[in-house]
Amino acid sequence: MTFSSFVATFFLVLAALLPSGNGPEDSRPISDDAPRWFRGNLHTHSLWSDGNDYPEVIVDWYAQRGYHFLALSDHNTLSQGVRWINIETANQRAEQDGFARYRARFGDHWVETRTQENGTTQVRLKPLGEYRALFERPGQFLLIQSEEISDRFESKPIHLNATNLVEAIGPQGGSNVVDTMTRNLSAVEDQARRLGQSILTHLNHPNFGYAITAEELALVTKENFFEVYNGHPGVQHQGDPTHAGTERMWDIINTLRIAEMKVRPVYGLATDDSHNYFGTGGSSPGRGWIMVRSRFLTPESIIKAIEAGDFYASSGVTLKALEVDKDTGAISIEIETDGTDATYTTRFIGTREGYDATRRPIMGDDGSPLPVTQRYSEQVGEVLATVEGTRASYTTRGDELYIRAEITSSRASANPSFEGQRAQAWTQPVGWNLQIQPR
Secondary structure (H helix, E strand, C coil): CCHHHHHHHHHHHHHHHCCCCCCHHHCCCHHHCCCEEEEEECCECCCCCCCCCCHHHHHHHHHCCCCCEEEECCECCCCCCCCEEEHHHHHHHHCCCHHHHHHHHHCCCCCCEEECCCCCEEEECCCHHHHHHHCCECCCEEEEEEEEEEEEECCEEEEEEEECCCCCCCCCCCCCHHHHHHHHHHHHHHHHHHHCCCCEEEECCCCHHHCCCHHHHHHCCCCCEEEEEECCCCCCCCCCCCCCCHHHHHHHHHHHHHHHHCCCCCEEEEECCECCCCCCCCCCCCCCEEEEEECCCCHHHHHHHHHCCCEEEECCCEEEEEEECCCCCCEEEEEECCCCCCCEEEEEEEEECCCCCCEECCECCCCCECCCCCEECCCCCEEEEEEECCEEEECCCCCEEEEEEEEEEEEECCCCCCCCCEEEEEECCECHHHCCCCC
């Protein structure tokens, strides 16, 4: 047999072994995968900044507990390049021998150490590019590179998470709270445009240090996402007699935006903001997450779904079904029971056209207005309907500026961040597109 005839015969045999192209294996386009719910946390800290555990151990925790995606968002850094930390320093943060746990889980073949001339032993913190292959599985688990851009104006901390970054972005500063937020958001936008990258930016814990008022966030129209729930016990989620809680802020922001500014509302996320991975004290993991309805488990697909509002936030309640009539804003919900005797209350919340727009500042002891969210009438974010049970729906009357649902379980939170916390879920505001055109 000549060489040319051998080659021809080889390709004939190969063609016979390969699918013909007419069988059932390739009759369905790959892109026909139906959307499904993916669970993820976008706010997580490790030893790369002020967390107290190794990134691989943290990722392993989430991967083993049914999460589908995770973003490690350390302060003003990406987990890239070479970074060593003293083992003693890491153990002091953990208040126990976290290094021994790390080595026992991943083995001496993985863990890298070195001894300095002064006798100090250090461990190398692995970058995302090295450890992601240990965990990522197509359609099952995804790691997304992120950063918490941690800025401030005067004494006010202003932190924004940028999810799916390529390059680290330093704090941009600004002349006031609104300007500082805007400058940091613009820096993220510039990178996304320059690199052709999908990047999601959300405002973290607006009540941390009571740094940001509802009115200020309403003005920053570049920002369309914020944390309505953050699992860190120190972020003043509930507010106090002087400061509005984050859920109250949400309704004020969205009423101002839709009714007065004629721009799209802010969507609400729940996150862990986890720092502590030893016990349940401090800011421990598993308290807050988002459920995203996406066709694919990729950063681009997840971000696209979030930007479309096809997600809900949770601190312990799972929805079996969530349907929204885009033409009317009507909402239909079915709650996934948790196997206990828990009961569920769904409150449909919104603001109607013609609401009482009266507002007043909160005055200090010296009689001057305080730099805090103002007081608004009860018609801003009023309860439009309350439904008991595992099924709830709301049919619009036609004058709602927006509608959202807050679902609360009678069951206490498994790992509460504040006293008396109940498991909850929050859907995104809908119906607003009937009032304004999205920009």
